[in-house]
Amino acid sequence: MGTLNELFDPDRVAVVGATAREGAVGRAVTSNLLDDFDGDTVPVNPNYDEVLGTPCVDEVGDADADVAVVVVPPSIVLDAIEACGAAGVRNVVVITAGFGETGEDGAARERRLAEIADEHDLDLVGPNSLGIMSTPSGMNATFGPENALPGGLSFMSQSGAFVTAVLDWANDNGIGFKDVVSLGNKAVLDETDFVDHWGDDEETDVIIGYLEGIEDGREFIETARETTRDTPIVAVKSGRTSAGAQAASSHTGTLAGSDKAYEAGLDQAGVIRAESVDELFDSAGILGSQPLPDTDSVAIVTNAGGPGVMATDAVGDADLDMASFTRETTDRLADAMPEEANIHNPVDVIGDADVERFREALEITVADDDVGAALVLAAPTATIDFDELAGAITDVSDEMDAPVAACLMGGDRTREPKQRLQAKGIPCYFDPARGIESLATLARYRDIREREYAPPMSFDVDRERAREILGAVRDRDDNRLGVEAMELLDAYGIPTPDGEIVDTPERAAEVASGIDGDVVMKIVSPDILHKSDIGGVAVGVADADVADTYEDLITRARNYQPDATVLGVQVQEMVDLEDGVETIVGMNRDPQFGPLLMFGLGGIFVEVMEDTTFRVAPVSEPEAREMTEEIQSAPLLRGARGRDPVDVDAVVETIGRLSQLVTDFPAILELDINPLVALPDADGGANAAAVDVRLTVDPEALDPEALDPVDADPEVTDSEEPTND
Amino acid sequence: MGTLNELFDPDRVAVVGATAREGAVGRAVTSNLLDDFDGDTVPVNPNYDEVLGTPCVDEVGDADADVAVVVVPPSIVLDAIEACGAAGVRNVVVITAGFGETGEDGAARERRLAEIADEHDLDLVGPNSLGIMSTPSGMNATFGPENALPGGLSFMSQSGAFVTAVLDWANDNGIGFKDVVSLGNKAVLDETDFVDHWGDDEETDVIIGYLEGIEDGREFIETARETTRDTPIVAVKSGRTSAGAQAASSHTGTLAGSDKAYEAGLDQAGVIRAESVDELFDSAGILGSQPLPDTDSVAIVTNAGGPGVMATDAVGDADLDMASFTRETTDRLADAMPEEANIHNPVDVIGDADVERFREALEITVADDDVGAALVLAAPTATIDFDELAGAITDVSDEMDAPVAACLMGGDRTREPKQRLQAKGIPCYFDPARGIESLATLARYRDIREREYAPPMSFDVDRERAREILGAVRDRDDNRLGVEAMELLDAYGIPTPDGEIVDTPERAAEVASGIDGDVVMKIVSPDILHKSDIGGVAVGVADADVADTYEDLITRARNYQPDATVLGVQVQEMVDLEDGVETIVGMNRDPQFGPLLMFGLGGIFVEVMEDTTFRVAPVSEPEAREMTEEIQSAPLLRGARGRDPVDVDAVVETIGRLSQLVTDFPAILELDINPLVALPDADGGANAAAVDVRLTVDPEALDPEALDPVDADPEVTDSEEPTND
Incomplete structure (x- = not known):
């Protein structure tokens, strides 16, 4: 039972701004709810007595709803949300657009919206959302054209259009969802909240996301780590390239961080990142239906030598291994297969194989302890019926602990066998590489699941001293520190060479005499960034020369830039770069x-x-x-x-x-x-x-x-x- | 008119080994030819008077054929080919297997086959081939289950199963071919011959290949360079990974070279390398139907912000650029689009766009000189009819010099519009990344086409001296040379430090005195590979120490390996590594x-x-x-x-x-x-x-x-x- 259970499984949903006007969003939402929702739908609109044949109330307070879907014009959205809060409706979905994505006025309105939500402790989706869906109750609180099929994927998207596109495709391909949420501008609820919720939701098998940004990276990492213990997360994070990030920023009005940060952060979070829509659904599909492999070793059983080579290449590309069969396995294969067959991996049952030969080869190979996963790969021949082969694969799969994927290489004749396989959760493609990649996703998730997250490194440090050093920067004109920040490192126990910053030649000599061997001397000035370019660094200075070198360095700095602030000279122990x-x-x-x-x-x-x-x-x-x-x-x-x-x-x-x-x-x-x-x-x-x-x-x-x-x-x-x- | 015109466009085809026996390859080939071939099919078999209702001759000499397809058992294949040669049939397709792929006996038989072909100057395909097809005449001289649809792709494959799989899929997806050849063991004709032929064949728009190896890399490079001036070549070269190469070698019985060589060689040849079946046909499809872009800049027109961001990422991934519109373009877009639209690239015509708005945005953007290619990307909405949109795209495309691709993101509703677009040669996908990648292939081919191939570098060298130096190695026990090969470099004008190899301390001192500054001295022995490990190299030796150092080095070498052949000591000028x-x-x-x-x-x-x-x-x-x-x-x-x-x-x-x-x-x-x-x-x-x-x-x-x-x-x-x- 997740933290947002009431949002996704309400008894009564109010549509604030419901209308029967053709083409209006308020009509689409009301109609979608009335069509399929098992609970009650309550239109709210003071202008109507009924909407689409259902009695209409004047105010959300009269609706006694668990969830309010807000579709009123932007100018009165804030009032509507305030009314929800006052009426004790804790879950609000704001479909109305015209907020942060439209410029400064909208952004101010969005900030106010978040404040109201905070005051009333609302779980609020949007604004600028397509809405939400949850298939167990048939709730379609969106203005999209289609409801989702039931299934185990829960899907969040920062693009409403992407939700519409994916549902249109998924419905025609038999792919079902538990919950769907169009995140909109994420003024209140964001990706982390939904990950948290679905992580505790037993009906969600896999969480998939289309994200253009993550609101709070650290919080997301912590939550996702917990969630991925049981529930895999696969996400497209778009705006990966600089042009893409710019497009995303103009699309959502928010500044995306660097992709280096996303790459590191999503990996640390245990999120499997997909780079395309195909990859997203290939990964989600197999994660939701197949067991995880014990090893990275793949067995390939094929009736086609060339495609077998392609699949073998894909195994290497995906960082998996080709299984090495035991002697027992090859002996059994040798007994069962004709002489021309290849009994080593990839197993080639050759062109005249029938379904029984395929079945036997698959059974023998998956019984080998080294085999973590199997790919069955078939080209059309006179002796193979793809539908029968699909049946054999599902039979063997039922008895297997290891995952299996299929590649049936052909045209229309693969359609029904493919559906038959997919109904049993076995992915089926034309391209051998895609079959192997989906198996690789399982191995990837197994590794994520097995990760042990250690606590952050923590040492006994001198925070107070660090605070004082940083505080001292306030009195300066510049927000950059150079070598004078050495003390900050020292306060946190990061080893620095002996030495200090001095402001007289005498003190320089004194410090140098306390250091073993020659010293390095560097000008200290926030205005001089490239010290060595102006001769501001002296290396290997003997004690006797320290005072003179001090004067030299100061003179050079003054000559280079008369108005530079010179804080002094750093006198530092020489670190032996040769050995390091x-x-x-x-x-x-x-x-x-x-x-x-x-x-x-x-x-x-x-x-x-x-x-x-x-x-x-x-x-x-x-x-x-x-x-x-x-x-x-x-x-x-x-x-x-x-x-x-x-x-x-x-x-x-x-x-x-x-x-x-x-x-x-x-x-x-x-x-x-x-x-x-x-x-x-x-x-x-x-x-x-x-x-x-x-x-x-x-x-x-x-x-x-x-x-x-x-x-x-x-x-x-x-x-x-x-x-x- | 290509070099193999008679092979692909014969008047009469003889089937040597034709039979009506159910399940026999000879029946399948005869039947396939009889079904569709515009020319004459002549069964050859002394055991029958007729085969499948067609009169049968006893010998190939009686057939008066241009092409003979040989399906007789392996034991009599050589005789059959000999008979073809004697009868003046210059084109032979050997379907029979049991040659190089089966071990040493088969390899010997294959060598003999090549000799016979050479004696009679035969253009021979195979052995171990599925056969060949050519759609203009309807010739299907294979034992595969399906004939190809007509089209502009010519396809060669080193895997017969891959041909079967591809045709099954292509026929159901409306993808047509000019010629198809299953290369088999390539005893005579190989990929280079077909590239050469199709390069001169006006009906071939694109050459596609599935290759596991290339017989003669240099010849292939030369031929492909010529061909790709007019005809693009796209190929999967499998066996890319070490496991894949091993699988390929066990599949075809030939040793594949390193993938580094293929990577370099295919690139030098101007071949576009595909890494998966999808990539192969995506690339071939667009190359055969769309014009080449003038620039690398892509314009994206979409009604969906999120997918627009994904497409923008794909532009960066594909090494293309997002077009920067001129002021005129953005002004025109601003006039034509609603205020909420994004008039910069990616152009967002927003969710309520109808087909006319899409059309206008596309027309305006492609009129911009910076735009080299365009992607139209649509999510389903209430205001868009995909079929009408497909019509608008094809209309604009007809007027355009630049290539266009489409992404219609949806399920079954995209099927017919997709067919409509594909019929006009416009690729259509769900995934925005795939649309962009296909455009990138066009830019890639444009670059290949524009390459200027310069002649190999050639210098005035002393070949005779090089030949003598190499010849001298004959008298040695070892086939490795160390520093003594310096002379070889010198003969080819590669600068080497002054010095020579000497075999007395006196001569060492003499050579050193002729060199400015200190010298480097190295032991010269084919048996001592890691000279420095045994102290066999002395750096910075002053003239006075040269003779002693000579003795030292010899002693060290003798102590290290008493039986080593020591050829002497190299005395060499010191090269200043500091500055270099x-x-x-x-x-x-x-x-x-x-x-x-x-x-x-x-x-x-x-x-x-x-x-x-x-x-x-x-x-x-x-x-x-x-x-x-x-x-x-x-x-x-x-x-x-x-x-x-x-x-x-x-x-x-x-x-x-x-x-x-x-x-x-x-x-x-x-x-x-x-x-x-x-x-x-x-x-x-x-x-x-x-x-x-x-x-x-x-x-x-x-x-x-x-x-x-x-x-x-x-x-x-x-x-x-x-x-x-």
């Missing part, structure tokens, strides 16, 4: 998902090779570790080409500490540690060093209150025991 | 495509990042240059990160000279120049240096005759004027 590997750990804040972490190897690897990986923060230890493993240049961290491996644990810990810092302080908009030098494992001491850092803060968020850590939960702040160390 | 970029230029010989060149940046870029590119040799100057441009690390050659750019011309020239060397000498099986150091552009002198080289030769090919250059055409050998320098 330069990495970059960065963060920028995505409008939907919040802090997005980036990891890559420094220099050419990020800049030229674009070899980077992303995660939405906060990250767990396994997530941070994956980041260090999944970049293509990862072998360089592990000692490729005869070098010592670096201490990857130190890199993972740094990612975790940065994750904690940027999660704690939303005022940090961007942060790059570049380079973070990863050093070979040595006894004791930190084997990573943040040599340089850049940081941008949100000046708006720099007042003392906003600077409070996001989550002041004592459970976390008082944690004395870091979960990772 | 290490690259790798390599070659290995593919069984189908011959010499496959590889280029990448040295060290981690090839080994860890797998950032490499391939071309089949010989390459033209533009092809060699593309290799240096298309690797992801290419910016490093062009001076990324503040370094001087290297002399890319010198790298391009080296690729060209290597291409010439490995093309001239098929005895060279593998060759790696690693590193080829690319240096910054300096005045005069070579700005690239082949610092190390490894080479493997084919001992079988080392007899003097085989060592003759492949192409001793004086036109090339005498070329005094290098085409590139």
Whole structure:
């Protein structure tokens, strides 16, 4: 029983703005409800006594409804919702358009709408929604032309037209739904609410979505992770490309975050992302009907050599494996098949095979423990009747724990066998690649289901000091910090080279004398971004030269840019770059998902090779570790080409500490540690060093209150025991 | 009029082995021919007077046929072919199986078959073929169940089952063919012959292929390049993955080359490679019916915002651009559309649009000069009739020079409009991505058609010296050469550091004294592959130390491997690696495509990042240059990160000279120049240096005759004027 049960399973639905006027949305909604809804439909309209033969009430308060569908003109929508709230109708579907999608006036109206909903604690869909459907009660509270067939898919869409198109197609292809919701502008209820609801709904087998944006990325991730334990989620997230994102933004009036963030966030959420409509329904179909495979190994049984090769290619493309049969299996196949047959995978029962030979080959192969899934692939021959073959496949499938897909390669003769297979939940295609891809989706979901989500990395850090350092930025003209942000890293336990920022040559010399060996000196100025370009960096300075170098650096800065604010000079321990590997750990804040972490190897690897990986923060230890493993240049961290491996644990810990810092302080908009030098494992001491850092803060968020850590939960702040160390 | 015109357009076809026995292949072929063939069908079988009511002759010599279809048992196939040859039947289709695909005996029989065909100069299809079809004359010389519909696609397939499956599907979907050939084992005629024929056949609009291998890659490339000037070629090449290649090899009994070679070779040939059956026919369909776009810019006209976003994403995925409309276009759209419409691309005519509004929007957008192609994308609404919309699209399309595709998103209601569109050659899908991808295929083919193929790079080289060096390998126990192959590079004008291989300490000192600065010394032994691992390389040796270092290196080699053949020590000029970029230029010989060149940046870029590119040799100057441009690390050659750019011309020239060397000498099986150091552009002198080289030769090919250059055409050998320098 989901959290929105009353919305999807009401006893009485009021249509606020019901009318019998031809072509009106209010007529379409009323008529749709009257046609199929098992409960009561109550037209609400002070101008009529009855609508379409059903008695009409003047006010929603008279309707005694659980759900109100609002179709009145935009100018009176707010009043109508207010009336719903006052009347105790907790579920409202606002179909009326003319809100956030139409410009600033509409956006203001939408904000007010959300406030009213909040005041009355309403579960509100829309505005600008096509409506909702729920098939068990036959409720079609939309103005669309068709009701859905009953089934196990629950479908949410940020495009009403897409709902209409999909239903038209699904009805003609026998694909059924439990619930359907057109999300509209998502002023109140959004994708996360529906995922949460359907996750608890036993009649929903698979959740599918068409999304152009996600309102609250972090909340979505948390909720979806919980949901995908039992219920798979497949979604198209459009606006993937920059042109697409622009089109989406002009379509919905909201700013979409970067696709890197969606890619990382949806993956962390356990959502299977589809890139096309075909993929969406192929995936949803098989997830709703077939068991999950125990292994990634696929057996192919075919009467056609060439298509068998195509299917084998598709297995490799889909990151699955071709099953290696046991000796017992090949012996059994050898006994049962003619000599010309291929008894290895792909099994070729050859052109003169009848249905019985197919059946036997399938039975023998799926009995092999290595086989996780099977594809039956048939070309038309004189000896094969596709309908009989479909029957054999469903028979064997009934006895199987493993999933099966079919490819019947032909024209009209495949139609009925295909329906027969689909009725038993067995997907059937022409193209071998599509059959294999649908099996791959099952393996993908099995992996998602088996994921163990660890808690975010959390360390004992000095939040108070971090807050003071960020607070100090308020007094500056600039919202960017350079090396002076080193202290912030230090407060969060991220290892930085010894040193400090000084503002006299004498102090520079003093600091240098306290550091072993030569030092690096860098000008510190928020106005000079490219320090090395102006000679603002001196490397390998001996103690004796430190004071002179200080003067030199200051002079250069003044000459380069007389009006630059120069905060001083950083005197820093030299980090041995020779033995280390330069990495970059960065963060920028995505409008939907919040802090997005980036990891890559420094220099050419990020800049030229674009070899980077992303995660939405906060990250767990396994997530941070994956980041260090999944970049293509990862072998360089592990000692490729005869070098010592670096201490990857130190890199993972740094990612975790940065994750904690940027999660704690939303005022940090961007942060790059570049380079973070990863050093070979040595006894004791930190084997990573943040040599340089850049940081941008949100000046708006720099007042003392906003600077409070996001989550002041004592459970976390008082944690004395870091979960990772 | 193609080269195989008689094969596809005969007056009389003999069926050798014709029979009326139920279930026999000979019956199916005879019956298929008798059913539809406009010409004469002559059964040949000494056991019958007539077959299926048609008079039967005893011998093929009595048939007076242009084409003989051979369906007799394998044991008498050779005699039957011999008889065809003797009787002057120049075209033979061998359906009988039991040849190369069945093991060594069959392979021997197949070799003999090819010899007979050669003796009689036969154009022979098969063996192990389903047969051939040609629709203008209604000739169905296959044993398949269905004849093809007439159309403009000519189709070759290395899988007979795939032909059967495709025809079954195509017939039910109104897709027609000019010619169809099941290639079988390709003992005589192969894909290149059919490409060549159809390239000259005016009734063939598009050539499509299902291939598991290509017999002669170089010949295929040359022929396909010529053909694709007028006739597009789309092909599935299966066996792309290693498992798929293994399956293909067990299916056809032939060894497939590496997919890297196919990828490079098919691209160089101008073949559009499809990865699935859907892609194959989507591409072929639109190529056969729509004009090519002038630009890569696509206009989208839709009544559905969400699907419009999906289509926009697909434009980015397909490497096309969204058209930017001129001011005139947006003004015209603003006049014609309601205020809520989006007049920028994707144009949203909004949900209440009727067909006229769609038509107007389409007319206005395609009139914009920037628009190269258009997609009309419609969701079902109360105001749109899909059939009328299909009519409007075909009307506008008739007036347009630009291609158009349609997406009608719905169920059964799309069936008839889709047929109406397809009858006019306009592709129609549900999924917006598929519509865009088909438009992308047109842009792809336009680029192929516009390619200018330059001749292979050719330089004035010392072939005779190269031949002597390779010849000397005959006297050795090993077929690998290390640094001693430097001379070979030198003979082909590939710059190598100064130096030579010496076999006394005295001579080492003498050579070193003739070289500016310190030298590098390397042990030269075919038995020691990893010289540096055993201390067999000394870097930065001053002249005074050369003689001692010589002794050291020899001692180390002897200690490491007492039985190693030590040819001496290479004394070599030091190449300044600091200023240069290490690259790798390599070659290995593919069984189908011959010499496959590889280029990448040295060290981690090839080994860890797998950032490499391939071309089949010989390459033209533009092809060699593309290799240096298309690797992801290419910016490093062009001076990324503040370094001087290297002399890319010198790298391009080296690729060209290597291409010439490995093309001239098929005895060279593998060759790696690693590193080829690319240096910054300096005045005069070579700005690239082949610092190390490894080479493997084919001992079988080392007899003097085989060592003759492949192409001793004086036109090339005498070329005094290098085409590139």
